[in-house]
Amino acid sequence: ILIENVADLTKLKLTFDFIVVGGGTAGNVIANRLSENPSNKVLVLEAGGSDANVLNVEVPFFAPRATPYTPQDWNYTTTAQTALKGRSLPYPRGFVLGGSSSVNYMVYTRGSKEDFDRYATVSGDPGWSWNSLVPYMKKNEHFIPPSDGHNTTGQFDPTVHGFAGINTVSLAGFPSPIDSRVIQATTQLKEFPFNLDMNSGSTLGLGWGQSTINNGLRSSSATSYLAPQFLARPNLYVLLNARVTRLLPTATNVFRTVEYLQNLNGTPLTITATKEVILSAGSVGTPNICCTRVLATARRSPPSESNPFFFVNSTNTWETWERNATLSAQLMTEWTNSKKGQLVDLPLNHLGFFRVPTLVNQFKDPASGPGTSHYELIVSNGLLGAPPATGNFMSISTAVVAPAARGSVTLSSSNVFAAPVINPNLLGTPVDVFIMREAVKSAMRLASAPAFAGYVISPNGLSFTSTDAQIDAFVSANAGTVFHPAGTASMSPKGASWGVVDPNLLVKGVTGLRIVDLSVVPFIPAAHTQAATYIIAERAADLIKAAWGQ
Numbered sequence: 001i002l003i004e005n006v007a008d009l010t011k012l013k014l015t016f017d018f019i020v021v022g023g024g025t026a027g028n029v030i031a032n033r034l035s036e037n038p039s040n041k042v043l044v045l046e047a048g049g050s051d052a053n054v055l056n057v058e059v060p061f062f063a064p065r066a067t068p069y070t071p072q073d074w075n076y077t078t079t080a081q082t083a084l085k086g087r088s089l090p091y092p093r094g095f096v097l098g099g100s101s102s103v104n105y106m107v108y109t110r111g112s113k114e115d116f117d118r119y120a121t122v123s124g125d126p127g128w129s130w131n132s133l134v135p136y137m138k139k140n141e142h143f144i145p146p147s148d149g150h151n152t153t154g155q156f157d158p159t160v161h162g163f164a165g166i167n168t169v170s171l172a173g174f175p176s177p178i179d180s181r182v183i184q185a186t187t188q189l190k191e192f193p194f195n196l197d198m199n200s201g202s203t204l205g206l207g208w209g210q211s212t213i214n215n216g217l218r219s220s221s222a223t224s225y226l227a228p229q230f231l232a233r234p235n236l237y238v239l240l241n242a243r244v245t246r247l248l249p250t251a252t253n254v255f256r257t258v259e260y261l262q263n264l265n266g267t268p269l270t271i272t273a274t275k276e277v278i279l280s281a282g283s284v285g286t287p288n289i290c291c292t293r294v295l296a297t298a299r300r301s302p303p304s305e306s307n308p309f310f311f312v313n314s315t316n317t318w319e320t321w322e323r324n325a326t327l328s329a330q331l332m333t334e335w336t337n338s339k340k341g342q343l344v345d346l347p348l349n350h351l352g353f354f355r356v357p358t359l360v361n362q363f364k365d366p367a368s369g370p371g372t373s374h375y376e377l378i379v380s381n382g383l384l385g386a387p388p389a390t391g392n393f394m395s396i397s398t399a400v401v402a403p404a405a406r407g408s409v410t411l412s413s414s415n416v417f418a419a420p421v422i423n424p425n426l427l428g429t430p431v432d433v434f435i436m437r438e439a440v441k442s443a444m445r446l447a448s449a450p451a452f453a454g455y456v457i458s459p460n461g462l463s464f465t466s467t468d469a470q471i472d473a474f475v476s477a478n479a480g481t482v483f484h485p486a487g488t489a490s491m492s493p494k495g496a497s498w499g500v501v502d503p504n505l506l507v508k509g510v511t512g513l514r515i516v517d518l519s520v521v522p523f524i525p526a527a528h529t530q531a532a533t534y535i536i537a538e539r540a541a542d543l544i545k546a547a548w549g550q
């Protein structure tokens with residue numbers, strides 16, 4: 001049952017067993033799974049509004065328009081980033097039902113087997129290992145054919161996917177003119193081997209991207225885990241526009257009570273769960289609601305991203321139609337009428353994960369193991385963002401996915417409405433700078449593959465012979481965030497003095513409070529982070545059920 005007005009809920013005078021703070025990626029998984037049991041009464045408190053009929057949320061190609069600085073964004077800004085010439089960056093987080101799964105770029109990559117096995121080792125709980133989590137990966141995933149129905153043989157490995165889960169995942173549903181060149185390059189340069197399926201646990205190599213797209217529409221935790229058949233459950237209530245401001249002690253060291261209010265107005269209300277409060281407000285929201293003592297203990301930096309791009313000898317790139325109102329309108333009509341065409345996809349068809357072989361000669365390896373990547377390359381048939389007046393482009397975005405730097409999220413004041421101070425500390429260690437520099441060189445080598453001969457004309461802002469210093473200068477002037485903050489309320493072994501939650505995701509030292517979102521990972525996965533969030537939440541739901549004998 002979806003309610004948009006606090007008064008409509010309070011007049012019902014309901015009591016709830018479980019209160020989920022944040023109807024985001026993880027929160028909606030918990031809400032769905034706990035309400036499978038009709039005797040569990042579940043309430044979700046979401047600060048943002050509805051995701052319904054928001055075009056930039058629904059249309060996959062428009063994902064980059066959903067943030068930053070929109071009504072669906074928390075509209076945070078980082079502190080000045082030392083390694084990025086002191087620039088402060090927009091720091092988007094979904095402020096809408098579905099949370100960041102409603103505004104993200106939809107890339108679906110689980111991470112490597114070693115990433116999850118490291119969670120098991122660090123937390124002391126083998127239940128967080130890759131093999132133990134495979135059933136939860138499949139519970140999350142409803143893999144379907146792409147919207148154009150093309151033959152996907154050789155583009156993914158069906159044996160590693162889930163076909164009966166809840167959240168829809170598919171391959172690109174519109175061919176890109178550079179597809180065959182990218183795949184050809186994997187046969188030409190040993191550095192970029194073809195990887196049939198990066199969701200197999202072995203992520204290294206270049207291949208076809210998978211994304212949370214359902215027949216031309218975004219699949220988010222709101223459209224999937226809160227689909228109409230689930231929202232119709234009489235034991236599940238979702239309250240929108242409900243900002244949680246504090247956790248209050250229900251009794252000494254017991255935290256089952258939350259304070260919340262409608263938007264930023266009105267009198268604060270409190271509500272107490274009879275069983276548990278589950279904090280799922282995300283890597284920024286969760287520590288902001290929690291407490292400073294917690295904040296001091298666990299911090300992980302998100303990866304940073306740079307975006308080398310190349311002038312190409314073609315007019316068949318996005319710039320051509322993005323500059324032309326008539327062509328743009330035609331694509332919109334095609335999407336509206338048939339959910340086909342360019343707009344059914346996010347702005348990429350291929351990505352790959354790679355290591356810098358020489359890194360270990362100079363630095364301690366920040367990756368979770370020798371089979372896990374240091375950086376990612378994302379190939380796009382045009383520029384990300386508004387096109388310049390002239391030129392056609394191909395982008396190869398480079399992301400450091402195994403950062404060693406640690407950022408922080410701290411309270412700015414005792415005002416519960418104040419935005420936290422977010423310092424992701426992008427490229428904050430020499431190894432991160434090294435990885436990014438090598439990633440840019442690698443992107444240049446990929447663009448120089450014979451497959452791109454006669455197609456790629458020249459890089460923009462860099463040259464194929466740029467020096468290390470020139471690359472570093474380009475990066476510090478242009479790099480940004482790739483939106484994956486993690487680990488701000490890390491799990492640690494039971495009894496360990498560090499960390500925020502135990503391996504069952506219960507907050508240490510108190511009763512009645514659990515954290516289920518991406519803030520609990522002790523290390524960021526070397527991947528895009530929504531799949532890991534869904535997987536963690538699926539297991540967490542079973543942990544909660546087990547704790548209550550269900």
Ligand SMILES: Cc1cc2nc3c(=O)[nH]c(=O)nc-3n(C[C@H](O)[C@H](O)[C@H](O)COP(=O)(O)OP(=O)(O)OC[C@H]3O[C@@H](n4cnc5c(N)ncnc54)[C@H](O)[C@@H]3O)c2cc1C
Binds near residue numbers: 109531
């Ligand atoms: C612009 C962008 C692009 C991204 N692209 C990708 C991608 O392509 N692929 C990928 O895998 N990952 C991507 N990510 C990252 C991924 O979406 C996140 O890692 C993941 O969704 C995090 O899930 P979560 O449950 O931890 O938090 P969220 O999904 O952010 O959920 C937190 C929820 O809590 C709510 N909340 C917070 N504070 C309060 C409060 N005080 N009271 C009530 N509610 C509150 C929020 O409004 C939100 O709904 C992207 C993220 C962004 C922002």
